[in-house]
Amino acid sequence: xVMVSANELDRWIAKTLEPSPAFRSQVxxxxxxxxxxxxxxxxxxxxxxxxxxxxxxxxxGTALQNNSDADVVLFLSHFSSYKQQxxxxxxxxxLIKRRLHVCRETLTFTVTISKPQYRGPSNxxxxxxxxxxxxxxxxxxxxxxxxxxxxxxxVGRDPRPDMExxxxxxxxxxxxxxxxxxxxxxQKKFVKRxxxxxxxxxxxxxxxxxxxxxxxxxGADLPPKYALELLTIYAWxxxxxxxxxxxxxxxxRTVLELLCRHREICIYWEMYYSLQHVQxxxxxxxxxxxxxxxxxxxxxxxxxxxxxxxxxxxxxxxxLLLPCVNTARPWDVEVREPVPVMEEQGLRQQGLHPSxxxxxxxxxxxxxPTSWCWxxxxxxxxxxxxxxxxGPGSTRHRPCHRRHSGAGAAxxxxxxxxxxxxxxxxxxxxxxxxxxxxxxxxxxxxxxxTGTHPRSPLTxxxxxxxxxxxxxxxGQSAGKS
Numbered sequence: 001x002v003m004v005s006a007n008e009l010d011r012w013i014a015k016t017l018e019p020s021p022a023f024r025s026q027v028x029x030x031x032x033x034x035x036x037x038x039x040x041x042x043x044x045x046x047x048x049x050x051x052x053x054x055x056x057x058x059x060x061g062t063a064l065q066n067n068s069d070a071d072v073v074l075f076l077s078h079f080s081s082y083k084q085q086x087x088x089x090x091x092x093x094x095l096i097k098r099r100l101h102v103c104r105e106t107l108t109f110t111v112t113i114s115k116p117q118y119r120g121p122s123n124x125x126x127x128x129x130x131x132x133x134x135x136x137x138x139x140x141x142x143x144x145x146x147x148x149x150x151x152x153x154x155v156g157r158d159p160r161p162d163m164e165x166x167x168x169x170x171x172x173x174x175x176x177x178x179x180x181x182x183x184x185x186x187q188k189k190f191v192k193r194x195x196x197x198x199x200x201x202x203x204x205x206x207x208x209x210x211x212x213x214x215x216x217x218x219g220a221d222l223p224p225k226y227a228l229e230l231l232t233i234y235a236w237x238x239x240x241x242x243x244x245x246x247x248x249x250x251x252x253r254t255v256l257e258l259l260c261r262h263r264e265i266c267i268y269w270e271m272y273y274s275l276q277h278v279q280x281x282x283x284x285x286x287x288x289x290x291x292x293x294x295x296x297x298x299x300x301x302x303x304x305x306x307x308x309x310x311x312x313x314x315x316x317x318x319x320l321l322l323p324c325v326n327t328a329r330p331w332d333v334e335v336r337e338p339v340p341v342m343e344e345q346g347l348r349q350q351g352l353h354p355s356x357x358x359x360x361x362x363x364x365x366x367x368x369p370t371s372w373c374w375x376x377x378x379x380x381x382x383x384x385x386x387x388x389x390x391g392p393g394s395t396r397h398r399p400c401h402r403r404h405s406g407a408g409a410a411x412x413x414x415x416x417x418x419x420x421x422x423x424x425x426x427x428x429x430x431x432x433x434x435x436x437x438x439x440x441x442x443x444x445x446x447x448x449x450t451g452t453h454p455r456s457p458l459t460x461x462x463x464x465x466x467x468x469x470x471x472x473x474x475g476q477s478a479g480k481s
Contacts, residue, residue: 001207006249006324010200013248017203019065027058030132030141031070033109038074038145042099048077050150055184060191062202062229064210069142071127073184079149082172082179089126092147096128109133117144126181148181155185159271163280166273166298170283177300186272186296191229195244198236201251205232208252212318217310223303227292230302231258234267239331249328257330259315262308264335268293 004012019027035052043049056071057063078092079085100111110133116125128145151165169179180187191202205228213222235254240246258265266289275281280298287293287301290308294300320326 001211001324002322004324006247006328009204009248009252009324013200013204017064017207018200019063023066024063027063027070027141030109031058031072031143033107034072034130034132034143034145037103037107038072038096041103042096043076050075050077053184053188055146055181055188056144057206059184059188062191062199062206064203064206067210069144071144071146071181071184073181074145074147075150076147077150079147082149082151082169082174082182085147085149085179085182086172086174089147090124093125093128096145096147100128100130108135110135114142126178146181146184148184149179151179151182152185155189159189160274161186161272163273163277166277167279169297169299170279174299176304177294177297177302180294180297180300183272183294183296187294190269190271190295191233194233197244197246197248198233201236201248201255202229202232204248204252205229205255208318213311213314216314217307220310221306222311223292223306223308226294227302228255230267230292230295231255231265235331235333239333247328249324250331253319253325253328254330254333256315256319256325258333258335259308260312260319261335262290262312265290265292266335267291268298269295272296273298 001012031054035054038052039049053059053073053075054070055073056069057067058070063069076092078088097113100113104111112131112133114129114131116127117129126146130143130145131140132143133140151169152161155161169182172179191199206225209222209225209228232251232255235258236242236246236251239251239254268284268291272295273280275284283298284293290303292302294302318325
């Protein structure tokens, strides 16, 4: 990777990172074998397996070549609630391990039980981690088995589950992301629907994480790879308008730049849960940045209390060192701060009205506050030719660089406008309808318009890199002293 040029990047990914059909077939066969064992031979008659779901990178279609990790989420009749899953998970994990020991000789594959990958508070295990080997070849596959409460039931074509599922999740009072395995099917659907080229960009970012970042900070508590996957998806949606044709080097550079500005990151989607729901909105509005929220689990705060600063330091270095990105131009992608979510009824009580274009400024790094509007993609005033992205619920809000005041004339931005954007009379939407968008929403407290323009992405990058590298130098100096 350190020697690959921008022009060679696509070919290098196809040759080095994309798994071969034979590898995919091997993973599929091995996962099927362990699922058959779990369904038919693992439990007594009083515990039924509702379903097994292949998650992780193997399930989403973003696996790396010869990196054969797979998650198998086991939905059991034994769990009737989130609370029961938390209380009796260890019992199920011990039962699975005992049955594997008893049945070891009768299985068509070898089994080695290793240290659990997924752990909760107080280092309690959440999974059984296995290394499965073929009896006829030296190849092995790592599989994590995660027992879970079947909160969703049968997942149909309707992308959004009943909101009571999430109300129960919030009321369960678990740790952030503790019950994320319950929503594996939604996580899988969210990523799997994206085009192949974006998945290759995801592979590239994960390869950077695994081969360049992790060895540099071995043992450090870094943000998870899933956080980088979602950051990459967000950058692609905002930077290209969900276009299937893009320059790989530009996308990779954009992701590294966003990591340099990690303090400003606020990313979440509304494909599966709505911020207009009182309890869900109240939960999300209290979260602090940097935040990347699991699109399937509103409690899944990815990378909370982890070393974003170390990741930013490495990203800043590689922006200057890697030949595949040091001459590429980044996409114009803004990051922004959240503000409290307010219900439409509350807006009207204050004399405020939902609008397809809401005046909300986003301070740009190193500049005075600048006015923006968050425009519905069907708004003819802001995006007359803009199309929506792939899949259901893909209508989005995105920053519009034009300033609006009142009916569209330039002028000061009113203060304050502290509410989420609501779909207006754009194409395919009813006036005042709730916005179903899948792309990250963001707001900032209103400022008076200064008339200044944001600096270019390259200028912001230079400032970000200087800031990140300066902090790193200060930290090293402090360590020496």
